[in-house]
Amino acid sequence: DQQVKQNSPSLSVQEGRISILNCDYTNSMFDYFLWYKKYPAEGPTFLISISSIKDKNEDGRFTVFLNKSAKHLSLHIVPSQPGDSAVYFCAASANSNSGYALNFGKGTSLLVTP
């Protein structure tokens, strides 16, 4: 049962434009959300996170927005750069017997073209 969903398997954006990656979740117990970036043959790299008590968190070119009522979050990258081309995973966690175990979406492959 996929509790975190990324419905767009791929996205192509021109360099300099905004990239918007979307993520939906079903479990209302999730209270922390993270975005990871993954290059081929590497492990996921932590990008940015947001607690459920906030609706926005910004770090440089990356901003994450959380809409709890819609159980939706998005990652905005602006301006997009060719080096941003990677697979982006959305993840969510809730404190449980497994600690802060992460539930991942299937990822969105972002291609930033020059």
Added chain:
Amino acid sequence: SAVISQKPSRDICQRGTSLTIQCQVDSQVTMMFWYRQQPGQSLTLIATANQGSEATYESGFVIDKFPISRPNLTFSTLTVSNMSPEDSSIYLCSVEGQRDYNEQFFGPGTRLTVL
């Protein structure tokens, strides 16, 4: 963030054999996690490993198939036992963040192919 290494980085194994994957962290961490990413799928948590206690397994994963050791605060192993082609995956270890326990940092992964 912690520096995490995994060995081996990749392996090709025969059906019915077992493979032990090592995860080494450059700092002491309380919780370590083992994930699997099957082809075309998301990362799925196998188990959580605390030092000095038995690992906690997620639904669908059992100790006999995926025994885990956690002998100290910087090291863990995951064994994939009696392998079948369905076990072909990327196996990743992660550790909790030291600044924020909600964050996790991942090793580079072990790409396993079972023939």
